[in-house]
Amino acid sequence: MFNRYGFTDQTTAALLKQLIEEGNMPDFTLAYFPGNDFRSHEVGPEAALDQIEALDEELGQIFATYGGLDKFLSDVTIVLTGDHSQSDVVSGTEKAGIRLDELLESFAVAEAGTPMEDEDDLVVCPNLRTAQIYFHSPSEARFRKVVDCLLPDARVDQVLWSAGLLNPDQRGYHVMTAERGHLHFWPGAEGPQSAQDRFGNLWSWEGDLRAVDGTVETGDVDRITFDDYPNAFERIACALNAANGGHMWATAVPGTEFQLESSLVHVGGGSHGSLHRVDSTMPLIVAGAPRRFHLPEATRTVDVLPICLSILGVQSEYSVGASHVQAQQ
Incomplete structure (x- = not known):
């Protein structure tokens, strides 16, 4: 009962089997299996493969409860995916942890978990392999100074901000x-x-374009791709357009995480959160879909919703592949 208050793969599987046994499967069911994320943070993604094997067994039992996989897929469409992947974090706290409070020691940084006060310059919010920075009074000089404090640390990969914050005409x-x-x-x-x-x-x-590992293939229509930072332009734009997001974002190179004095890092374990492909690629498996359904070759996490709605025959606000940047503007 007190094992993560039931927030486990076993609880999710048990509830699904209960719905099947009672004949109460709704038109749409969202089932979250958190075990791989927990285990990967602890020991790293490769060492956590036993968690995937255990989940595979749980899924087999769910299908068996329904009467077997063939019967399940004749009645039900399953969409299997994740919202991120996991990448290895190096051993040794001093190597793995990027101490933002130390890099930004020339600023008055608000104490973690407290509101910004008049005397504070910044609120710094590390979130695994990404950090958001809020400025008390954004200005070009302050932005430049923060960039100059962050980038000399080779573990800081990118610093991002919206052009309009400093120049409304840009x-x-x-x-x-x-x-x-x-x-x-x-x-x-x-x-x-x-x-x-x-x-x-x-x-x-x-x-x-090297800043986002962008490559252009010329032709009748020039195509841009991003190897190390999948869908970089749209993901950066959507993050920086977020209503309550930081004025500035920073990403960490693979193997490292951001932290403050009061926070921990997953030393020798796993992490995610940056734009890099090691954090950003995950499977998308669709089985049992109606014949009218077509899964595009290129998909994003934000396409999972319109995919599910399409299978259900429900009109979606967004189509698969539609720009979410234009929707924000």
Whole structure:
């Protein structure tokens, strides 16, 4: 009862089997299996494979309760996915943990968990392999100083912010790196350089695409892809457009996490949260779908909702692959 208050794979599986046995399966069921995330944080993703094997057994028992896999898939569509992957964190706290309070010691940083006061310059919010920074009074000089404090640490991968915060006449988003240059990009095709991403969305930019590992393939329609940072432009834009998000974001290189003096890191375990592909790629398996359903080759986490609604025959506000940046604007 007190094992994570029932927030376990076993509880989820038991409740699903109860719904099946009682004939109470609704039109849509969302079942979350948290065990792999917990275990991967603790020991790392490869060492946590036993958790995946145990989940596979649980799923087999669920299908058996329904009368077997064939019967299950004749009546039910299953969509199996995750909201992130996990990457290894290096051993040794000093190597694994990026102490933001130390890097930003020249600023008055609010104590963790407390509101920003008039005397504070910043609120710093580490979240695993990403951090958000809130400014008491945003200005170009303060932004520049924070960037200059963060990027000399080789474990800080990227620093991100919205262009309009400092210049209301400027569109788009900035990505600054220590070794791969500075990039400014925005939605649309009117910029000095532009291309279409794999979802058909148009982007313009100026600066160094190495900041997001961007590559352009020229043709009748120029295509841009991002190897190390999947769907980088849209993900950065959506994060920076979030209503209550930080004024500035930072990402960590693989193997490391952000922290404050009062927070811990998953030393020798696993983590996620950055834009890097080691955190950002996960399976998407759809089985038992009606014949009218087609799963596109390229999908994103935000496409899971319209996929489910399509299977149910319900109209979705978004179509699979539709730009979520335009929806925010």
